[in-house]
Amino acid sequence: MLKQVSAVKELLHVSTAPSSAVCREDEQKRVFDFCKACIEQEKAGSLYVCGCPGTGKSLSMEKVKQCLVDWAKEAGFQPPDVLTMNCSSLTKTSEIFNKVMEKNQPGKKVNGSTSPLKHLQNLYSQQPKSLGSKMMLIIADELDYLITKDCAVLYDLFMLTTFPFSRCILIGVANAIDLADRFLPRLKSLNCKPMVITFRAYSKDQILRILQERLMAVPHTVFHPQALELCARKVAAASGDMRKALCVCRSAIEILEAELRESTSILTSDKELSQQKTAPTCIITIENDIVRIDHMAVALSKAFRSPTVDTIQSLPQHQQMILCAAVKFFRGGKKDTTVGELNKSYMEICKSTIIPPVGILEFLSMCRVLADQGLLKLGQSRDVKLKRVTLKVDEADITFALQGVRVFRNCLQ
Numbered sequence: 001m002l003k004q005v006s007a008v009k010e011l012l013h014v015s016t017a018p019s020s021a022v023c024r025e026d027e028q029k030r031v032f033d034f035c036k037a038c039i040e041q042e043k044a045g046s047l048y049v050c051g052c053p054g055t056g057k058s059l060s061m062e063k064v065k066q067c068l069v070d071w072a073k074e075a076g077f078q079p080p081d082v083l084t085m086n087c088s089s090l091t092k093t094s095e096i097f098n099k100v101m102e103k104n105q106p107g108k109k110v111n112g113s114t115s116p117l118k119h120l121q122n123l124y125s126q127q128p129k130s131l132g133s134k135m136m137l138i139i140a141d142e143l144d145y146l147i148t149k150d151c152a153v154l155y156d157l158f159m160l161t162t163f164p165f166s167r168c169i170l171i172g173v174a175n176a177i178d179l180a181d182r183f184l185p186r187l188k189s190l191n192c193k194p195m196v197i198t199f200r201a202y203s204k205d206q207i208l209r210i211l212q213e214r215l216m217a218v219p220h221t222v223f224h225p226q227a228l229e230l231c232a233r234k235v236a237a238a239s240g241d242m243r244k245a246l247c248v249c250r251s252a253i254e255i256l257e258a259e260l261r262e263s264t265s266i267l268t269s270d271k272e273l274s275q276q277k278t279a280p281t282c283i284i285t286i287e288n289d290i291v292r293i294d295h296m297a298v299a300l301s302k303a304f305r306s307p308t309v310d311t312i313q314s315l316p317q318h319q320q321m322i323l324c325a326a327v328k329f330f331r332g333g334k335k336d337t338t339v340g341e342l343n344k345s346y347m348e349i350c351k352s353t354i355i356p357p358v359g360i361l362e363f364l365s366m367c368r369v370l371a372d373q374g375l376l377k378l379g380q381s382r383d384v385k386l387k388r389v390t391l392k393v394d395e396a397d398i399t400f401a402l403q404g405v406r407v408f409r410n411c412l413q
């Protein structure tokens, strides 16, 4: 079992390329269609792809690149030369033009007085000597690394696509969304208008689907569905970064691995004991072999320690129960409620956990404490039960903070 679990860990490694990039079909299609049109019309063009970290930009560009080359071959077009670069690996920003030159005319030495940029500008200003010269797809990932004080390299790079005989299809991929605001207007004034495609942060459902899709390659269940759901919920609320979700899942597997190793050694020592005393040995059930919600909660807490989570975890039990009641109540879709309604939800939790409830006045004073800590917001009303209550923290933070507490686990599921 340990071996199988470790294989899944590999599968979820950030450097393991998944077979497809689900939930990014639309973005990939837009990039693909753009490149396809450039090839069909033998026309240069530029694209600017931006989005927060871990939103599948690099992965999607890889997939588009493969599809484009396959499509060109099938459709009878000359497949483009492809230059994929991570700009963070360039020794200096202008080296990017050397790379384009090298791809364009491999092995050709540029005359000492002409810079690679100048050479490319000259090249794309003149009618090509041979007919049907190849298009070149340039994927410049981590474009942010080309930002300099005057952004000259960035402008020169995009401007290459505006020369009359340019063959470049440029895709600049950047993390900083505000980069677009800073440099696009200037590019536009130079009559270069790259199409912009924004990759939004993944939602909870998308993260869940991507994880499920990646795990399809495994023939057995490794994660309890609620464990995956918790991971997706928390990561989506924090950043929507898929890299983070994958790291947390791997970390949860490691926690399970440690537990399995421990139980195997207990089992072995039990066996030795049973041989001596013929006492019954403990049996590991299937449930013990999968990542449960409590493993995930620990993994998440390692990844996302936050002051809010710390505060919630250090609250007295009844205050935690009030937050738990609020989460349950607001899951129905409502944004606010009254103290009276919240109290009813709290009483239900008390009933299901067989913990005696506190009276309404004490309940209200605990709500006030929670409001003072910035966890709840209490409205004004003379009638205690009619005071309005809203949650001031993310539901995911509460679920996450209380998930490790057995009493609350069932309530929150």
Ligand SMILES: Nc1ncnc2c1ncn2[C@@H]1O[C@H](COP(=O)(O)OP(=O)(O)OP(=O)(O)O)[C@@H](O)[C@H]1O
Pocket (backbone or CB within 6 Å): 013, 014, 015, 016, 017, 018, 020, 021, 022, 023, 024, 051, 052, 053, 054, 055, 056, 057, 058, 059, 060, 174, 175, 210, 214, 242, 243, 246
């Ligand atoms: N739709 C998806 N399906 C499967 N895996 C995904 C998907 N999106 C992202 N991933 C995985 O998440 C990790 C991060 O994705 P990727 O490197 O493409 O993000 P990025 O947007 O380029 O991030 P950055 O801005 O930091 O470069 C990778 O391991 C990738 O395989």
Ligand SMILES: [Mg+2]
Pocket (backbone or CB within 6 Å): 057, 058, 059, 141, 142
């Ligand atoms: Mg990337």
